[in-house]
Amino acid sequence: MSGVPVKLGSILSVCIVLYGIVYRQNYDVDERLAPVKEHLLFLESKNAVGKDEWQPKVALGYGACHDLFVNATSLLDYGELAGAPEHFNEISSKEEFLKSFTYFFKHGAAAERFVSNSKLYDDIVEEALKLSDTRWSIGGNAPLMAKRFQMEGWKVLLGAKMSNKLKSYIPENIKIVGGEENEVIKDDIHMILEYRADERFGVYKAPRANRYIVHNDENNPLLSSLEKFGEFLPDFNPNLLVISGLQMMDNYPFTSNQAVDLRAERLDLVKQQILSQPLHTLTHFEMASYVDLDLLKQLTSKLVPFVDSVGMNEQELTNLLSVLEFGKVSIVADSNPRVATALDQMRKTFLLIRENNKLNSSRRKLTRVHVHTLAYQAILTVKGSQWKRTEAAAAKASLTAHRYVCNDANINLEKSKLILDDSFSTTADNDKNRVFFEPSKPVACWSEVLDGDDVEICVAPVLICTEAQLTAGAGDNISAAGLVLQVEK
Numbered sequence: 001m002s003g004v005p006v007k008l009g010s011i012l013s014v015c016i017v018l019y020g021i022v023y024r025q026n027y028d029v030d031e032r033l034a035p036v037k038e039h040l041l042f043l044e045s046k047n048a049v050g051k052d053e054w055q056p057k058v059a060l061g062y063g064a065c066h067d068l069f070v071n072a073t074s075l076l077d078y079g080e081l082a083g084a085p086e087h088f089n090e091i092s093s094k095e096e097f098l099k100s101f102t103y104f105f106k107h108g109a110a111a112e113r114f115v116s117n118s119k120l121y122d123d124i125v126e127e128a129l130k131l132s133d134t135r136w137s138i139g140g141n142a143p144l145m146a147k148r149f150q151m152e153g154w155k156v157l158l159g160a161k162m163s164n165k166l167k168s169y170i171p172e173n174i175k176i177v178g179g180e181e182n183e184v185i186k187d188d189i190h191m192i193l194e195y196r197a198d199e200r201f202g203v204y205k206a207p208r209a210n211r212y213i214v215h216n217d218e219n220n221p222l223l224s225s226l227e228k229f230g231e232f233l234p235d236f237n238p239n240l241l242v243i244s245g246l247q248m249m250d251n252y253p254f255t256s257n258q259a260v261d262l263r264a265e266r267l268d269l270v271k272q273q274i275l276s277q278p279l280h281t282l283t284h285f286e287m288a289s290y291v292d293l294d295l296l297k298q299l300t301s302k303l304v305p306f307v308d309s310v311g312m313n314e315q316e317l318t319n320l321l322s323v324l325e326f327g328k329v330s331i332v333a334d335s336n337p338r339v340a341t342a343l344d345q346m347r348k349t350f351l352l353i354r355e356n357n358k359l360n361s362s363r364r365k366l367t368r369v370h371v372h373t374l375a376y377q378a379i380l381t382v383k384g385s386q387w388k389r390t391e392a393a394a395a396k397a398s399l400t401a402h403r404y405v406c407n408d409a410n411i412n413l414e415k416s417k418l419i420l421d422d423s424f425s426t427t428a429d430n431d432k433n434r435v436f437f438e439p440s441k442p443v444a445c446w447s448e449v450l451d452g453d454d455v456e457i458c459v460a461p462v463l464i465c466t467e468a469q470l471t472a473g474a475g476d477n478i479s480a481a482g483l484v485l486q487v488e489k
Contacts, residue, residue, distance in 0.1 A: 033413045035439040036461060041411070043395035043443065047485050049153050056487050058149045059238040060142040061159035061229050061273075062178075063220035063245040064166060065188040067139030067472060070128040072193035072212060076101060078202030085204075087331050089291045090251040091115045091214060097124070101212050105195060108207035108335040109315055110475075112289040113214050114251045121216035125191060138169035139190045140220070141244035141286055144473045148400070148480035150174050157236045159229025161219055163187050177232045178225025188217040192472040208335050208374055209405070209468040213289075220245060221252035223266050230273050239487050240282045243270060243303065244476075247288035249295055264298060271302045279363060282386055282487060286479055287312035287320055291331065296323045305356040309368035309387070310349075311479040314342060317371050321345050324352040336374050339424040339459060346371055346380055346457075347427075347450060354451045368486070372397060372478045375419045376461050379482060383447070383454040386487070391443050393485045394460035400481035401462045407469035420461040437461070 049056060076098060085103035088096045091113050097120070104111040115121040128134050138144070146158045150171050158170070161178040163185045170176060179185055193212045198205055223246075233241075246267075254262045274283055285307045290296050300323055304310065312320060318333035325348065334341070346369050353366045367385035370393075371378045377397040381387040399411065406415055423436045426446070435444045445458040 032418050032439050033416055033463065036418065036442045037411050037413060037416075037463060039440060039442055040395045040399050040460070040463075043392045044399055047389050047392035047396075049485060049487075055153060055155045056240065057155040057157070057236060057238045058146075058240045058242060058483075059157040059159070059229070059233055059236055060146050060149075060242040060244065062142060062223045062225050062243075062270075063188075063248060064138065064140040064143045064158075064160035064162045065190045065215070065217070065220060066166060067137045067190050067192050068125060068128060068134065069137065069192045069194060069472065070131055070134045072101065072105070072195045073199060073201050074131055074133070075124075075128055075193065076201070078102075081202065088113070091120075092117045094120060097214070101193065102201060102204060104210075104212050104332065105201055105206055106204040107332045108197075108210050109332045110210050110289060110313065110471075111212050112247055112250070113212075113291075115214050115216045116251075116253060118216055121191075121214065124214070125189060128191060138166060139192070139473070141288065141476050142242070143170060144476035145242060145244065145286070145480040146174055147171065148477045149484065152481070152484045154484070157229075157232060157238065159225040161185055161225045175232075175236075178228050180228075186218070188215065188219050190215040190217075194471050196468055209471050210335075211471040213472065215248070217248050217252070220248035221254075222262075223249075223270065226266065226269055226273070230276075233273070233277070238277075238281055240284060240483065241274065241277055242284045242286060242480075242483075243274065243307065244286035244288070246270075246295075246299065246303075247290055250290050250292045263295070264302075267298050267302045271306060274303065274306050275363075280386070282309065283307040283364065284309040284311060284368075284483060286310075286476070287316040289316065290319060291329055293323070293327075293329050296320075296329065297327070300324055300356065301360075304353055305360040305362045306364055308364055308366065308385075309370070309483070310353070310366070311370040311372070311482065313475050314371065314373045317342065317345050317349065321349045321352070324349060324356075336419070338428070339376060339378070339420070340426065340428040342371055342373065342378055343426055343457065343459075344428055346378060350380060350455075351451055370397070370479060370482045372401065372475060372482070374462065374464060376459050377401070377478070377482065378457065378459050380455055380457045381486070383456055388488050389485045390456050390458045391445050393482050394443050394458040396485050397478050397482035398460040398462045401474065401478050402465050404474050404477045405468050405470055406465035411463060413463075415465055415467045416463040417466050418461055419464060424459075426457075435459070
């Protein structure tokens with residue numbers, strides 16, 4: 001080829017074409033990411049809270065645990081998987097454990113399961129501790145949300161029984177109540193099996209980063225901090241009460257020969273705790289991964305009709321709607337649902353809970369729904385309610401999703417990507433009703449009328465962290481961040 005003459009113009013033409021391709025690719029990335037980041041940060045900074053003399057106050061229940069983080073594919077051996085992946089409501093054997101994990105892994109879906117076999121659970125923990133990258137942290141919805149609220153400038157009351165060792169993970173200015181003085185407490189341990197996007201487990205590949213949680217709790221299912229927490233609520237007088245951690249009751253073997261349904265009794269006490277709050281104290285229920293239909297029916301009848309707000313991910317939204325609409329459990333859902341699909345589910349869920357408000361003669365009506373997904377945050381609030389700054393809250397939740405998963409306070413565009421489409425339908429029923437994504441003003445908000453009320457819906461894109469460091473606890477931090485900016489004195 002060296003003897004073949006090549007014209008300079010041809011070389012320049014090729015270089016220009018190649019440069020154009022490379023430049024356009026880089027330009028596309030910069031064009032979307034940089035202005036999105038800039039405007040989200042602007043909305044966050046313009047709406048900071050807890051910086052003056054008045055600090056909002058939040059009370060959160062119930063429970064806490066030690067989280068043991070482990071790389072799922074390092075701990076588990078695909079060669080031991082006998083048969084096809086399968087869903088189980090609870091885990092009683094190694095075979096069920098492997099099948100259940102693989103079932104959710106291949107869907108990239110978060111899950112949390114009770115291990116009824118205590119010896120099996122202890123053996124799994126022992127194996128996990130042999131891995132070099134296993135690490136300990138504090139766990140539980142309430143403590144993780146409490147730390148986020150405190151970080152964002154709130155005063156915090158946390159209802160949880162925990163040992164002094166576990167308390168050392170909590171900032172000192174968070175007030176912890178739940179146990180008696182000098183009480184010896186054995187902390188529950190949750191094992192968090194994490195995996196990254198595109199990670200392989202045998203023939204299966206994870207469509208997104210996520211986690212599978214197993215536990216063998218003894219304290220948390222009984223809501224052991226409930227009464228002590230209630231004693232402190234009147235004097236603390238919170239602006240916001242957060243109810244979380246009730247999924248620990250899911251498939252827990254409450255003693256069956258008791259004359260009283262202990263689980264129902266404990267949930268009735270939670271309901272009374274909610275009802276005892278003045279109406280100016282906003283209440284939020286944090287949804288989680290549930291599979292016990294009886295428990296879900298109890299939650300949707302005893303608790304959900306009496307709160308102002310609910311928060312959940314896309315899988316939990318599908319499950320809650322399925323129970324409200326059809327009385328059935330939905331085990332997995334699309335890990336990256338279309339915006340229109342999630343919004344339609346939000347509307348139906350809102351309206352069904354509003355019906356339950358009326359049926360239960362509740363003094364409160366649902367006025368807020370927050371759904372967080374991999375690609376976007378969607379928050380619905382009733383105009384004229386106590387919830388404020390919905391646009392900024394969606395932005396704050398989006399930024400928190402990136403920061404937490406990347407485990408970095410800074411937003412690094414080299415570790416970011418957007419998968420929200422350039423436009424989306426606000427409902428699957430009408431594809432013409434579209435919102436166009438504007439990178440320089442990325443949070444889209446609009447008004448609708450639902451159940452006779454004017455509502456505002458805001459959708460914010462997530463700068464997805466491409467190098468996930470943390471997955472467990474992301475939802476807790478995102479939900480808390482969404483609430484942070486929405487409460488005013």
